Amino acid sequence: MNGFCDEAILGAWRENAAPWIEAVRSGSIESRRLVTDHAIVSAIRRLQPATVLDVGCGEGWLARALAPLGMQVHGIDAVPELVAAARLAGGGTFECLSYEAFAEGAPVTPAALAVCNFSLLGDEATRGVIRRLGSLLPPHGNLLIQTLHPGFAVTDAERAEGWRAGSWAGCGDAFGRAAPWYFRTLAGWLALLQEAGFQLRAMHEPRHPLTGVPCSVIFEAAIVPERDH
Template structure:
């Protein structure tokens, strides 16, 4: 898989599967989210007591609504217009359609106490450029929170950075072609943060209550 072609396929797949994703999220179909990862990212955000959060890759807006209900001001950004429209219809935050490439070039004239990327960093070059823009989005003392698949628990072989084919397994019905994703080892994530001028501040490994294995990893960097 070529990098440029794979980056384009990510957005194409999410646009094509936006409605199915919205139904899966709102229906609580995905077990790991229902049991572990949704609560994990909410707890991680609230532990920082932010006044304002930028949710990059906000999808249909569930995290923004949850945080708004807790008294946090949230700006959600996503490249998929139908997901942003669904988020706007539900309210509980301010939402904008914006590609990561535009955020990376400074089009998002906002700052926040926290920038959150919850299972929304799937590309290679697009993610590297986005991470490099994060320091300009943070208020003094602010931080980035990234929740993603735990590299050790994802079962990806060989264990090295590189493009992988995606899957909608466990997400329910109605999905078509999945998006590819760029797998990063733990070392790969550390290198990505370092190249972006970010330092790792904390790391959490939320455990699945049934398997006892990490359901995800949450990086905090600033």
């Protein structure tokens, strides 16, 4: 498998934590600066949650963006270096927690909305996170997932689900080994959500202002109690 696995993702992120923090805080990643950061904040504002669980919070930029809006954010991430940077910058509460521990039921701060902003890159780890969120969120609780757009993220003619080599293209020259990622089709994402008890409410396609090409897709889903079916 050429090292393509969930564990390889974590290793690569630990190696590249410092340049990632610099890239995010300097605004050097064009797609984030022009499109995707604003897109996820806007999606959250539309839902108006009082509390937010940021799964894969990284260095904590989203908590800092939401704090002035009166939202309480608790972030979790598996990379200790990123969590330490988030704590120093403030804006929310943060803890280091692996996706595996989260999936197995580790206690976390309750929230009305869970956000996974480009943080679901693996295979089984992603399945575990979504399943846990399906049991963790309250009835009618919401989930936002922003990820690479399945229609534009790969150039493979077959577009079959599976592992792909990663890249730091567009992030700068200071990065080392890139983390692999698991490509899912649109049908694959929707099946994961349905299996965990979510119902898709909306799907957004944030587009680059110059090219018009979608930079990502945002799935907006909600827990639907049995009595509402």
